[in-house]
Amino acid sequence: MQVLSTKSEFREHLETVRALGRTVGLVPTMGALHEGHLSLLRAAANDCDVVALTIFVNPLQFGAGEDLDAYPRPLEHDLELAEAAGADVVFTPTTSEMYPEPTLTNVHVDRLTSSMEGASRPTHFDGVSTVVTKLFNIAGPCRAYFGEKDFQQLAVVRRMAADLDQSVEIVGCPIVRETDGLAMSSRNVYLSSTEREAATVINRALRAGAAMIEAGESDPSVIEAHMASIINAEPLAALDYAVVVDPESLLTPDRLASGTTVRLLMVAQVGTPRLLDNLGVDVP
Incomplete structure (x- = not known):
């Protein structure tokens, strides 16, 4: 399993993979992997030739007073879990790598983002849409796997990909639960x-x-x-x-x-x- 930290390395790696006729399954995450994330990796491995995991705690999707600084970042443990679940390459950029300058461009999906999480966290979905668009642009044509636990996010990403003709097929995967029914998070x-x-x-x-x-x-x-x-x-x-x-x-x-x-x-x-x-x- 390769671990890459720059956009150029990740982009070039996946371009080489596709040039060899192989398909790519992309699993975007913020790390702190659990069985829900691992189920996405296994689904991608089942469908695609190469599984690409991204681990990036995206500051744009955290509002003021939210848990950005406290968000768990157990990278070494995540890498062990990812390799066991079938990841072939992991993209682990820093914030400065993803956003070398202040972001002047945001991706906004209308209507689907005005209620529920959008009402409670007004800047959240613009942050999600922007970073996911960046990841799609870096990764190139692929299938991208998202969990249904964040159902509104899944709907937003699906609509964004369709509206912008992004070269990505969005795949929603079932929620993974603890034995007592609690959704894994x-x-x-x-x-x-x-x-x-x-x-x-x-x-x-x-x-x-x-x-x-x-x-x-x-x-x-x-x-x-x-x-x-x-x-x-x-x-x-x-x-x-x-x-x-x-x-x-x-x-x-x-x-x-x-x-x-x-x-x-x-x-x-x-x-x-x-x-x-x-x-x-x-x-x-």
């Missing part, structure tokens, strides 16, 4: 043992919302209120939002139509971290 390390137990309420609330839909409830506001009530009953959890949305537009329908699919999305703060989770549900 790099920020779970911030949880105390008590908070870790309390955090399972998020998945329980999502499953309760799904059960309502499967039982015939078609009013999104009723489902959202029920999910919120479950979170609010947990003293250590503070609800940010609980919504029922169309998986493409991310808008909440007036009623749930039979035969469609909706996505239940939720964020709650437990202790220090804000924890995201979501669940897809087929409407009977």
